[in-house]
Amino acid sequence: MLSSLRVRWMNLPAAIADAESKPRQLDIAADVGLATPPTLISNDPSDVRAFAADVGRIIVKPLAEPIVHEGGGYTAVYTRIVASRELDSLAGVAATAHLFQAWVPKSYEVRVKTRKVASDAALVA
Numbered sequence: 001m002l003s004s005l006r007v008r009w010m011n012l013p014a015a016i017a018d019a020e021s022k023p024r025q026l027d028i029a030a031d032v033g034l035a036t037p038p039t040l041i042s043n044d045p046s047d048v049r050a051f052a053a054d055v056g057r058i059i060v061k062p063l064a065e066p067i068v069h070e071g072g073g074y075t076a077v078y079t080r081i082v083a084s085r086e087l088d089s090l091a092g093v094a095a096t097a098h099l100f101q102a103w104v105p106k107s108y109e110v111r112v113k114t115r116k117v118a119s120d121a122a123l124v125a
Contacts, residue, residue: 060098
């Protein structure tokens with residue numbers, strides 16, 4: 001709906017949606033040759049357990065808006081390591097899809113946003 005307005009855009013709504021989509025960002029990063037960790041998007045606890053058994057230690061991160069409404073208030077949801085003891089229950093996973101990735105030890109952290117500009121190129125910021 002916003003895209004149908006005849007106005008100038010500083011940031012096109014579709015570009016903002018792409019920039020905020022972790023699956024889309026992973027896809028573009030892989031397309032241009034950047035290394036990406038093994039990733040699972042699922043709401044099935046058995047899939048998550050199998051993924052953890054395959055790749056080892058895993059992290060979970062929100063797929064979309066990292067703010068959730070619970071217990072009468074709002075809570076920020078951050079990327080975190082899934083403790084091995086959590087794999088038995090995985091409470092709440094079935095409620096919605098989550099993004100799980102193999103944990104990668106880091107020396108530093110870099111945030112990358114990509115934008116596909118041609119079939120074989122991407123802008124990275």
